[in-house]
Amino acid sequence: MAIKDLPLEEHYIPGSAACPGCPASMALRMVFKAIGKKMIMVVPACCTSVIESLHPYTSFDIPLLNIAFEAAAAASSGVAAALETMGRDDITVVAWAGDGGTYDIGLQALSGAFERGTNFIYICYNNQIYSNTGIQRSGATPYAAWTTTTVGGKTEFRKEMGEIVQAHHIPYVAQTSIGYPEDVYRKVKKAKEIKGPKYIEILAPCPPGWRFDMSKTAEMGKLAVETGAWALYEVENDKITFNGKSKLILEGKMKRKPVEDWLKLQGRFRHLFVPERDEKRLKEIEDHIDMLWRRYRSWVGIEK
């Protein structure tokens, strides 16, 4: 997929309420391009309920339903059931939630919708914090990261949502990063063609939440993949394939960069470097990523 082949149509209208350099708006543009106007988007409380702008105007040129925090998947189930009853199979139902609404608050409704086999795409844009309410920790916040509720750094590791969703054995699960918009586009496009529940998670580096310069959003998304802190993969009917740089790292064709390269650009990990290097926690993070990649290799049958 070359950038030149991406459609010109734009359903994200300039002049929204998003912060400058917002990764969620980048991802939304790709989703709108991939699915087109024939969709109904369900948005729980998250940054996107701000980005879509204030009543009586909106910046999204598509039908959208705002719903309570925990109910994204439940409301999508209702919308999908209504469309099925009306015999409309040309409309895609998309639930678009942040990591708070997916990892923590919306998990029960999400699991229920997957178990019922609802025909919809659930997209989680993961910025690893509750950024809409002012940077609180979530289940997706990585170890040692600063948030307003974990001042000395989070003491727990993040959970692996991809693996929780894979345990539902749904037709399509994918992880991608906003550093690679073509990858986001391709995966959403692919999910659109599959019937049944689909789950896509997009890593969205948040400039105010992660404390980095707003011009570096794309760079941070790429670095997360190159350092192995995030993996690009897709699971079709329980068959897993890694994509892009993650594939090279998995097969040993590219050595993953030290995770420090990614950490030291973010203000939320500043306490690991200043006033003195916290070797213990840096090693713990590095070891955790090594452990993660050993597990990935065991999934595809490469033992190392």
Next chain:
Amino acid sequence: MKKYPIITSISYPKKGAMGKTGTWRVFKPILDQNKCVKCLQCWIYCPEATIIRKEDNSVEIDYEYCKGCGVCANVCPTKAITMVREGEEK
């Protein structure tokens, strides 16, 4: 546009729903057309959709709504886009 006869809080799409967001800008992206190789990286990464792609794949910046985040300047492989402080451009 079709308006729906429902009395509820329906919002309708509008360009500049939050006003002219170009006024948020501190640094302004300046594009040097001579250096541009039409790779469209800036167009694909722009969070605000303010980089306008034309038929021949050349690009133009919509300063009315550009928030000046600088993502385009950061991803440009030929450094054709430079960020200049607002009011100091030549």
